Amino acid sequence: MSSENEGQRGGQGGPQDGPPEQLALMREFLRHEKQVPKAKPRTWRGAPLAKELPVARVMVNKGVLHLDRYFDYAVTEELDADAQPGVRVRVRFGAGAHRVRDGRREGGGLIDGFLVERVAESDYHGPLAALAQVVSPEPVLSPELLGLARSVADRYAGSLADVLQLAIPPRNAKAEKKEFPAALPAPEPPGTGSWGRYEQGAAFLESLARGGAPRAVWTALPGPSWAEEIARAVTATLASGRGALVVVPDGRSVERVHSALGEVLGEGRHAVLTADAGPEKRYREWLAVRRGAVRAVVGTRSAMFAPVRDLGLVVVWDDGDGNLSEQHAPLPHAREVLELRATQDRCAFLLGSTSCTVEAAQLVASGWARPLTASREVVRQTAPLVRTVGDLELARDGAARAARLPSLAWQAVRDGLKSGPVLVQVPRRGYVPRLACERCRTPARCTHCAGPLEAADARELHCGWCGQGEAEWRCAECAFQRLRAQIVGARRTAEELGRAFPAVPVRTSGRDHVLDVVPGVPALVVSTPGAEPVAEGGYAAALLLDGWAMLGRPDLRAGEEALRRWIAAASLVRGQAQGGTVVIMAEPTLRPVQALVRWDPVGSAQRELAERAELGFPPVSRMAAVSGKPEEVAEFLRVAELPQDAEVLGPIPLPVTDAGRPRRPQDPPVGERWDRALVRVPPGRGAGLAAALKAAQAARLARGGSAGPGEGVRIRVDPPDIG
Template identity: 80%
Template structure:
């Protein structure tokens, strides 16, 4: 289900749950975070009344969450909405299992056996013979594969309806650069400033910045060499206006000098949300500037003129919709060394652009990224399904997931080599690697596959053709069990179909 742009998806999910309950069966809805769960909770309460459903989120606390779990287990409550852990909720006689925004990384459990909420709900739908609903404003490659295989059917609105509901999306292309030479190096070209000024006349304007902080990445002003720490070679960051600190070891760097040319002056390589809010506040001094990010996430903002600077995923809903939106530093999202970089960038952009008013109401979105790139063109056409279908076709040609099945084996180099030598892999299996894994930065964000800080780990990928996933999983499980039975002390992490192949 590709939902129309706007914040109304929670009401549609509530209607699907109400229809399921009216048929005499239960319903389960899994959403990525507490903010989304609160929206579905409010929509269900408005539609069904109090006490007709359970809310399972970490914010509720263990006592209330356990009380709700028992009510579901006993069958006194037959509808559940919650975050990732709710995928295992014991709903009696389920008639519908639904997941919203399956591309969000929060749906992937970081602890063993590391299930994904989408895969668990697919299994539950097949086991309980109930309906399965996958909804999002965007579209993942896995969702496109479900439709292409015939397992699922698409629920999409006519193109005319989509174009009317979606905002006008503009890019900084060659024509704009020809009229504004400064835009070649500027972070906010003239088109962006004009859209902000016009939007502030009628309502709030959203500014999406990929990075939080002040100046998260720095480089030499003269030769553009990335600024590195003298002690650990980690990237230097500017968490405040005058601070300079290593992003890995946390040491201050008061007297930095470029190792290539000897210069002492720095320039911003990536500008964070706090710095962006400060710059916009100086340009529009009479307009209030609000920020939303990891430390302080806003749920909603009033419909009055204001600048709302947000990191991806933390965009608040504006009353009546945003008048305009700027999607800055698109290269920072697209240049990530990840198989899903384009898909994830498009998902982030569409999620933000969905909060902007439609074209009929004058809503405009400006994306600052190379206009010829496929994700940018998909945003301009508002065609996430077409983008996912093309990605799926290319991955099928190259043998990438989700078309092929893949297992990841990570650990110390000697442990990985020993594991692969002992594993009885299927004859069709292809081993890619091992290759070194980059250590996790101390104090930085960690992903499930990151090695412990300070340790040198390798990772090998084992790929098999479609239909061989069960045989590969059995072989890896047997090899892991045999290694532990022999008393292996070095840790080896095994994961099927890792979502973050870089």
């Protein structure tokens, strides 16, 4: 109550006229009444406000960290019915958006946002601007999706607005007008099919069909059956009355799973979500999922946030593929997002690949997931025979000196072409080798932080992580002091191989033209890693050339990635019982090569995980990369309140990006000198590190720091490439 009203009350027989007890009570009442704020005006520019819950909390589409919070707006009676939680809205935002002059708000441009919730009162003490528009009454942001997006933003030191941009596709009005039919009844549980080849495969499907939530790391057997096996897992989940989500690395994998779902599940029961679909089609499929018309989804990484009803299973295939790492802020990885979804929705989780990443091995080692593998006997039956050719064999082989191919490879090609196509995998251009011991090929590592050593010139060595010099390097395995760097030369090798068999057709698959399927007739198929087409009936043989080109990359994941690429190509070859043979040109004693020969990617990942734990490398530790102009990186690290046990490696200079070279999202602007520092924390401290980096970045931006593309300080939590 205002002081004016108090005075009026006092003049009409107020508190001064009663007995002392009454006067005391009235004074106490008025003292409390003064603390109650004035009621908010119930109109805005003359328009009446909503009678109930007149305040809307909005997440505006401003992906900057110092604005990563909700903003309150008034809801007019006109927009009351449509302004429901989850809808898209437009609001005035910016300088003057909430400033009043002569009874009117001034300033502030219109910006899109999402209405998060409606409340009765606002924490903001000034007058509120009103919602400008409800773009669509379609509630696209559910509480479940909001909670997931917030978890992803916190994990990756990003903003909620940026995550929502990834999670919710742009609106298409035409697609919203489409009427979707009701969801089809739950299908019958599928047969076990090829899941029977795995020791716990049948039990996994049965658990899904009963409504269970098993979590498994699945090492798929060689061959094309993996797509059908995923389709059967999805069908079992739908049979329990729940939904399923499958995320794969690329469009070719989407087509394989899409085809398998059509055969196992039937048509009209699943949606396909890919970023390269047209805006209308993509939004229409997304709406079909949100409205519950379909309960199963397959797509690329853009589908990892798909709003599947009653989610019962999430599947991610080939999590080591770089395509599953988002290239837009805050750069989440599909595997991590689906792990969060499995925890949040208490649903089943299936991480599958013909290989095994260190992160997958850690999920099993921690007990979060269980292994789903086949017996060694079944593996030997389905995998091809793998033979190796090392440097000594190449040096003694006359055919290798003449055409850079050993006699063993010549023989494998000749024999394979008698019964079918032969695959030749050649490293793509741009592989940059790291340094290794010339005698035993052990990678050269820094004695301070175990990072990869690089050569600034022919004489000086320095660490690629912490930047410290290494004047007296000596191999930790054999004490040799000379280093080598492998020269790739893969294109010339492929050309010479093609000339050696002039009567055989040669097909190529790579960046400019990727083949999906080739006929099962004799032919040479030359492909870069990841672009290998499927051969009808399988390849008769495969050559994996210049293995050192992939093993020699200056990257912590070089061995893991090389093995993943080799196994992916070798999985397209017929089994050993059918005469399938793979020849790899790499040093036979190296762990990735031995893992390929034994077809044991899980064992290799487990040993790699143990070594990383000993050295404090991810994923056992959590790490973040901070990059930018040298002075800005130094200032950022100075003011950031990092956890006490955080270790800063660097900063070191990043290679200057040439104007004519393709630029990756993590590369500095063309021609600029940038530094990068790595911040490492022990296990269990990742959340604290992300929060500290996010707070420091928000404070920097609030002080006027740059935030545009190629500007300011970049933060990447869990960088995939820390070499």
